[in-house]
Amino acid sequence: MSQPLQGLYAITDPQLTPGDRVLSAAEAALRGGATLLQYRDKPADADTRRHRAARLALLCKDYGARFIVNDDAALAAEVEADGVHLGQSDGAVGRARMLLGDDKLIGVSCHGRLDLAQKAADEGADYLALGRFFESRTKPGAPPASLDTLREARRRFSLPLVAIGGVNPHNARQLIEAGADLVAVIHALFGHADDADVEAAARRLHAAFPAPPFKESQ
Numbered sequence: 682m683s684q685p686l687q688g689l690y691a692i693t694d695p696q697l698t699p700g701d702r703v704l705s706a707a708e709a710a711l712r713g714g715a716t717l718l719q720y721r722d723k724p725a726d727a728d729t730r731r732h733r734a735a736r737l738a739l740l741c742k743d744y745g746a747r748f749i750v751n752d753d754a755a756l757a758a759e760v761e762a763d764g765v766h767l768g769q770s771d772g773a774v775g776r777a778r779m780l781l782g783d784d785k786l787i788g789v790s791c792h793g794r795l796d797l798a799q800k801a802a803d804e805g806a807d808y809l810a811l812g813r814f815f816e817s818r819t820k821p822g823a824p825p826a827s828l829d830t831l832r833e834a835r836r837r838f839s840l841p842l843v844a845i846g847g848v849n850p851h852n853a854r855q856l857i858e859a860g861a862d863l864v865a866v867i868h869a870l871f872g873h874a875d876d877a878d879v880e881a882a883a884r885r886l887h888a889a890f891p892a893p894p895f896k897e898s899q
């Protein structure tokens with residue numbers, strides 16, 4: 682059985698980890714406990730994206746983490762990623778599903794809007810992303826979302842919920858307590874110049890989640 686979708690969702694950024702540093706920084710986040718990694722790299726050309734995505738996909742396999750490609754379902758299919766993340770202008774869930782098949786994950790950005798969340802759920806999304814919850818250095822203009830909206834989404838939807846936008850080790854727990862299954866983080870992870878600090882930040886974000894229940898062996 683596959684692992685439930687929960688925990689730290691690390692998202693790469695080409696400004697913060699330029700060139701191939703994305704590979705060592707992503708590995709540091711995985712060592713620190715990230716359970717999902719998203720490759721988000723708009724400026725790179727197609728060949729570079731394909732090459733880096735393929736390497737990140739292998740890295741995630743080594744760590745037992747899921748690998749998601751931002752925006753581009755065709756690239757996700759090509760590198761056998763675990764799924765794709767789609768914003769509201771990144772194409773229809775149905776088209777991505779045709780490219781990827783039923784076993785892959787499709788996540789959808791719903792900002793702070795429950796109507797968009799309902800539409801994504803109806804179209805067959807596998808997780809719903811809400812945010813930005815806090816000031817974001819990576820995407821300052823992203824539409825805002827409130828903790829109340831997150832709580833209401835938790836009541837309405839059984840799909841995994843991702844909280845994004847300005848998440849850091851100090852504020853992650855309040856999102857988890859409000860119902861987030863995953864916290865998606867860019868700057869508070871990859872804003873560190875040193876991979877050891879990326880790993881340490883990932884550990885702190887991972888620690889914001891409650892430990893799984895301990896089962897004694899029979």
Ligand SMILES: Cc1ncc(COP(=O)(O)OP(=O)(O)O)c(N)n1
Nearest residue numbers: 751766767768769790810843845865
């Ligand atoms: C997990 C997650 N949530 C939201 C986003 C934002 O997607 P989008 O609105 O398409 O914006 P870009 O990331 O493409 O700039 C995301 N990537 N991941």
Ligand SMILES: Cc1ncsc1CCOP(=O)(O)O
Nearest residue numbers: 813817819823846847867868
């Ligand atoms: C891509 C995206 N979508 C909404 S906020 C955001 C940026 C998240 O980055 P950070 O964790 O640095 O605020």
Ligand SMILES: [Mg+2]
Nearest residue numbers: 752767768771
């Ligand atoms: Mg997008």
